[in-house]
Amino acid sequence: MERHPLNLTVNGKPYAVETEFRKTLADTLREDCGLTGTHVGCEHGVCGACTVVVEGKAVRSCLMFAHQAEGMEIETVESLEKEGELHVLQEAFAEHHALQCGFCTPGFLMLVKGAVERGEELSDAELRHLLSSNLCRCTGYQNIIRAVRAAIDTFKEKASAVPEAAR
Amino acid sequence: MKPAPFVLHSPKTVSEAVAHLADIGEDGLVLAGGQSLVPMMALRVAYPSDLVDINGIEELQNISVENEELAIGATVRHARFYDPVEPGPLGRLLTSIVHHIAHHPIRERGTFCGSLAHADPASEWCLVAATLGAKLVLVSQTGERIVEAGEFIDGAMSTTREPTELLAQARLPLLAPSARAGFYEFNRRAGDFALGMALAAYDDDDGLMRNVRVGLGGIEDRAARNSAAEAVLEGQRPTQSLFADAGRAAAESVDPMEDATTSAEYRRDLTAVCVERALAAAAASSSAQTSR
Ligand SMILES: Cc1cc2nc3c(=O)[nH]c(=O)nc-3n(C[C@H](O)[C@H](O)[C@H](O)COP(=O)(O)OP(=O)(O)OC[C@H]3O[C@@H](n4cnc5c(N)ncnc54)[C@H](O)[C@@H]3O)c2cc1C
Ligand code: FES
Ligand code: FES
Numbered sequence A: 001m002e003r004h005p006l007n008l009t010v011n012g013k014p015y016a017v018e019t020e021f022r023k024t025l026a027d028t029l030r031e032d033c034g035l036t037g038t039h040v041g042c043e044h045g046v047c048g049a050c051t052v053v054v055e056g057k058a059v060r061s062c063l064m065f066a067h068q069a070e071g072m073e074i075e076t077v078e079s080l081e082k083e084g085e086l087h088v089l090q091e092a093f094a095e096h097h098a099l100q101c102g103f104c105t106p107g108f109l110m111l112v113k114g115a116v117e118r119g120e121e122l123s124d125a126e127l128r129h130l131l132s133s134n135l136c137r138c139t140g141y142q143n144i145i146r147a148v149r150a151a152i153d154t155f156k157e158k159a160s161a162v163p164e165a166a167r
Numbered sequence B: 001m002k003p004a005p006f007v008l009h010s011p012k013t014v015s016e017a018v019a020h021l022a023d024i025g026e027d028g029l030v031l032a033g034g035q036s037l038v039p040m041m042a043l044r045v046a047y048p049s050d051l052v053d054i055n056g057i058e059e060l061q062n063i064s065v066e067n068e069e070l071a072i073g074a075t076v077r078h079a080r081f082y083d084p085v086e087p088g089p090l091g092r093l094l095t096s097i098v099h100h101i102a103h104h105p106i107r108e109r110g111t112f113c114g115s116l117a118h119a120d121p122a123s124e125w126c127l128v129a130a131t132l133g134a135k136l137v138l139v140s141q142t143g144e145r146i147v148e149a150g151e152f153i154d155g156a157m158s159t160t161r162e163p164t165e166l167l168a169q170a171r172l173p174l175l176a177p178s179a180r181a182g183f184y185e186f187n188r189r190a191g192d193f194a195l196g197m198a199l200a201a202y203d204d205d206d207g208l209m210r211n212v213r214v215g216l217g218g219i220e221d222r223a224a225r226n227s228a229a230e231a232v233l234e235g236q237r238p239t240q241s242l243f244a245d246a247g248r249a250a251a252e253s254v255d256p257m258e259d260a261t262t263s264a265e266y267r268r269d270l271t272a273v274c275v276e277r278a279l280a281a282a283a284a285s286s287s288a289q290t291s292r
Helices: A025-031 A088-095 A105-117 A124-131 A142-161 B014-027 B037-042 B089-098 B112-118 B124-132 B227-233 B240-253 B264-284
Strands: A004-010 A013-019 A051-054 A057-060 A073-075 B007-009 B028-031 B050-053 B063-066 B069-073 B135-140 B143-148 B166-173 B179-186 B196-205 B208-217
Touching: A004 A025, A025 A051, A051 A105, A057 A105, A088 A105, A088 A142, A105 A124, A105 A142, A124 A142, B014 B028, B014 B050, B014 B135, B014 B166, B069 B112, B089 B124, B089 B179, B112 B124, B112 B166, B124 B166, B124 B196, B124 B208, B179 B264, B196 B264, B208 B227, B208 B240, B208 B264, B227 B240, B240 B264
Parallel strands: A004 A073, B007 B050, B028 B050
Antiparallel strands: A004 A013, A051 A057, A051 A073, B063 B069, B069 B166, B135 B143, B135 B166, B179 B196, B196 B208
16 A cells, blocks of 8 residues: 655654555554554544544544644643653542543543643533543543543642743 | 545645546545544445545635625534624524534534535534525536535435535525524434434514524434424414424424434424424524523
8 A cells, every 4th residue: 555755743743654645643643653642442433532632622533634634733642741740630630530441541631631721611511511522431420520620720720820920 | 444545635725626526536525524534434334536635725714704694614613613603693503503513522623514515314514504595605627506405415415416516615694683593402412413403493573483494403314494394383473382383293294214223203203392492492592692
């Protein structure tokens, strides 16, 4: 099968790879970029395990071809931890037992990252509606809801603790 | 679960896109949001030889109001409707409906026009287009034609679009400032396709209903207006018991789909409920209120 050169920018780093047109972004991230944090569950848009952020938007990476993402900013779960320090979302998931096997976790983290970092004022109903995008087959959703709620609050506190001049 | 091989074309203009479609012919497909097409390719229900990716065409990303119509370009995504795209009842109606389509990440990619081209019987946007009388702009290398949504949708997953045509724009007539419009959908889980849904709109003429439009989706093989329900309502005063009559009239008139989990009789019952509740939602809508 014919492969075509492709330049991707993932988590701020350039990746020069060669893939077929038919290869999804999810498979390319895992197999060609070596970023196996993005998980592949259903491969047809239902489970959300493959959720990544492209150009600031949470999308299903199994429903995008890698060649469509050329020149775009792609963020995966590997971008969350910075120099050994976990993202507030990751801390909150650990704290509130929002994962057991962890298969769905990268997808959930990338699904809500934007809302958390923008400090969105989500009602309980809106938060549940957003989280209904993704499936978790073993933890159940209550702890995930709690963790995301806590992360939103912590993120806001941290942001307001930074002195104006340093922002 | 991997798509079959294909050649990807990434045009930057509509004329380039339709030139590709003309060259490729029967075996080519347009790639819009990919939120229906890519799953179908993964399941090998679809295996096009070529895809013409329209996401890089800037002129198709626009949404605007021209001549009392809302013009929606081919790559306007579902998420654009989270906030009203125009200040009148139509903008508010679309905002109240968009949350019923799939899930947030799918709404970030999937497009209004792609939903029409895909023509799922349970597509919310097909219901909107068929009920409100959208005009669809089809462009090919040889020219342009405009088709009414009711003539475009030709059955489940079937349209009268030629393989060489690009659905470039959908035009929805604005609702009058005094119009009332409401939507109701039933499904078992958030984000699932509707088992049944209805859309109702009418002008409030001094307490009487005029220009009544009632549409059904997810019930029959295509989203369409229901003339039996409309006939019950036209020129009458909106009352709960009349809404129930309209629901019953719709239920008697439909030819419901049947599948492994849902019988035709169930969908017939659901028809009455959806019509009655969509009408109640319309009556409760007011020009000042933003329904969500
Ligand atoms: C888990 C899940 C749940 C979903 N739930 C719902 C739901 O509840 N309601 C709903 O309505 N949809 C639902 N969808 C489908 C989603 O709304 C799609 O976005 C939509 O059906 C198609 O739009 P698209 O832009 O993604 O089109 P694509 O997937 O890119 O294309 C679909 C088809 O239309 C053709 N096409 C697309 N655009 C054009 C054009 N401009 N000109 C000519 N042909 C074109 C393509 O060739 C293809 O055949 C769901 C999808 C998933 C994965
Ligand atoms: S793997 Fe992409 S949604 Fe399931
Ligand atoms: S933690 Fe196991 S599937 Fe969610």
